[in-house]
Amino acid sequence: MYITGGVVSKDNPLYLEASTDFNLAIKKFPFIIVFCFSEDDVINTLKYAISEDIPFRVRNGRHDYEGNSNVNKGIVIDVSNINYTFIDEVNNKAKFGGGITTGKMYSDLVNKGYTVPSGTCPDVGFAGLTSCGGVGFAARLLGLSCDNLLEIELINYKGEKIVANEYSNDNLFWAVRGGLASNFGVVVSLTYKITPVCNVSTYVITWNPKYFVDVLDTWQSFTPYADVRLTTSVEYKKESSGDILLSSSGQFFGGKEELERIIEPLLKVAPTESVEIETISYEEALEKWSSDCTGPEKFKGTGSFIYTPLSKRILNCLEAELISAPKNSTQFYEFIGLNGNVSKVKPNETAFVHRNSLYLIEIKSAWDLEMDREDNVNWTNNVKDLLDSVGIGTYRGFTDFDIIDWQRQYYGDNYPRLREVKTQYDPLNIFNFPQSIEPL
Numbered sequence: 001m002y003i004t005g006g007v008v009s010k011d012n013p014l015y016l017e018a019s020t021d022f023n024l025a026i027k028k029f030p031f032i033i034v035f036c037f038s039e040d041d042v043i044n045t046l047k048y049a050i051s052e053d054i055p056f057r058v059r060n061g062r063h064d065y066e067g068n069s070n071v072n073k074g075i076v077i078d079v080s081n082i083n084y085t086f087i088d089e090v091n092n093k094a095k096f097g098g099g100i101t102t103g104k105m106y107s108d109l110v111n112k113g114y115t116v117p118s119g120t121c122p123d124v125g126f127a128g129l130t131s132c133g134g135v136g137f138a139a140r141l142l143g144l145s146c147d148n149l150l151e152i153e154l155i156n157y158k159g160e161k162i163v164a165n166e167y168s169n170d171n172l173f174w175a176v177r178g179g180l181a182s183n184f185g186v187v188v189s190l191t192y193k194i195t196p197v198c199n200v201s202t203y204v205i206t207w208n209p210k211y212f213v214d215v216l217d218t219w220q221s222f223t224p225y226a227d228v229r230l231t232t233s234v235e236y237k238k239e240s241s242g243d244i245l246l247s248s249s250g251q252f253f254g255g256k257e258e259l260e261r262i263i264e265p266l267l268k269v270a271p272t273e274s275v276e277i278e279t280i281s282y283e284e285a286l287e288k289w290s291s292d293c294t295g296p297e298k299f300k301g302t303g304s305f306i307y308t309p310l311s312k313r314i315l316n317c318l319e320a321e322l323i324s325a326p327k328n329s330t331q332f333y334e335f336i337g338l339n340g341n342v343s344k345v346k347p348n349e350t351a352f353v354h355r356n357s358l359y360l361i362e363i364k365s366a367w368d369l370e371m372d373r374e375d376n377v378n379w380t381n382n383v384k385d386l387l388d389s390v391g392i393g394t395y396r397g398f399t400d401f402d403i404i405d406w407q408r409q410y411y412g413d414n415y416p417r418l419r420e421v422k423t424q425y426d427p428l429n430i431f432n433f434p435q436s437i438e439p440l
C-alpha cells in the first residue's frame, strides 16, 4: 500500500499554503496533503489512509465554513487537479473532473455558449457545491446545480469506482443531490445537462439602509412568485467602518424592459439611491457577480430557510441586530430568492429537502483581530437562534458546528433514507467526520 500524487508534508515550504482553508479562523495541521492528479492517486491515498487507520478528508475548493475538508494529524486527499472538462454538444451534456471549481466550469462552458446553474464565487468547488444542492442566480429558472446532474463517478471505501445515475446506484444518486458527497466517497467525475445561454439582463438597486424593513417586506412578498426567469437577492450589510448598506441584485433570462416591469415593486417601495439595469452577455454577468466575492477571511457563517414570509417584528429584530453588531468587523444577511423551478422537484425526490422554502438567508460575520472572534461568533449564533424561531432548517453548504440538531436542519425528513444509503455504501463509516451521516 503506497501513496501516489504530489505529497506535501510539514517540512515542505508549500505546507503552510497547502494546509490553509478559505476560513482563516480555522487552522488545522494535517500530517500530509496529497494532491491527486488521477483516479489512481485518489484510490492509492484512500487505501493507504484506511489501511494505516489514519484520519482523512476529501478536499477541493477549501470553502467549507468549518474547515471540514481538513483534519489535524491526518491526510487531506486534495482532488483539485482533477479538473478536466469534456463537452458533448450532441447530447447536451458535459463531464467534469471531481476537482473542478465553479469558475472553471463556468468559463469552459460559456466559451461554447452553455451553462450549468451554480453559485457566484469562482473558487468554490463544484462537487462540494452540487452535492449540497447548489444555489445561484439561475436557480429559479434552471433549478439547483444538483437538478442538472446526470451522473457521478465516486471512489468508495474499498477503492472501487461506482457510477451513480438515474438507472444505476439510483439510491446513491439520490443521496449525493443534497446529502454531501463526502459522506459516501470521493467524487472523481460529474456529468451535467448543459443549457445554451446568450445574454441576460441584470439589476442592482441600492437604498438608504433605513428602508431595510420595507424593502425586505416587499421583496419577500414578490420575489418567490415572480417570473421564474428572474432570480434575486437582497443584501443588508454592516461594514467594519460602521457604514450600513442595503441593496438588491437579480439576473433575468430576458430583456431589460421586461425586467424593469417585473421589479417595479422594488423600484417603488422606497426612494432608491442608485439603479442599474442592463442587458449583458452571460459571461459578463458571471464576472459581475463574482466581483462581490471576498478572498479568504476569518468568519462565522450560518443560514436559515424561510418557508413563510417573516413578520415585521422579526424584520425589525434583524435590523436591530445588524445595527448593534460588533464593531470593527463586518456582518451581513444575504436573502437568496428560491421557489420557482427549485420547488418543482419534490422534497423527497432528491436529498435536498428544502424545496418548498421561499428563500434562504445567509448570516455571516467576518473579523481581522482575534479579540473580535467571540463577539462575532456569538452575534451570528444569536441571529441564528432568532431565525430558528421562524425558519425551518439550514443549507448543508453552510456547515455550522454550533447547530445541535443538524440532522433535522440540513436534511429534514430525508435523513432516515440518507442513513440507509450511508449504510449501503459506507457500512463501516469510513467516511466519518463531524456532522457526517450516521449509518444505521
Ligand SMILES: Cc1cc2nc3c(=O)[nH]c(=O)nc-3n(C[C@H](O)[C@H](O)[C@H](O)COP(=O)(O)OP(=O)(O)OC[C@H]3O[C@@H](n4cnc5c(N)ncnc54)[C@H](O)[C@@H]3O)c2cc1C
Pocket (backbone or CB within 6 Å): 022, 057, 058, 059, 060, 061, 062, 063, 064, 065, 067, 068, 069, 079, 098, 099, 118, 119, 120, 121, 123, 124, 125, 126, 127, 128, 129, 130, 132, 133, 134, 135, 136, 180, 181, 182, 183, 185, 186, 187, 188, 293, 294, 397, 398, 399
Ligand atoms: C465564499 C463562499 C461562497 C459560496 N457561495 C455559494 C453559492 O453561491 N452557492 C452555494 O450553493 N454554495 C455556496 N457556498 C457553499 C459551498 O457550496 C460549500 O461550502 C461547498 O461544500 C464548498 O465546496 P469546496 O469544494 O469549495 O470546499 P471543501 O472545503 O474543499 O469541501 C467541502 C465539502 O465537500 C466535500 N468535497 C469536496 N469535493 C469533494 C469531492 N470531489 N468528492 C467528495 N467530497 C467532496 C469535502 O469533503 C467537504 O465535506 C459558498 C461558500 C463560500 C465560503
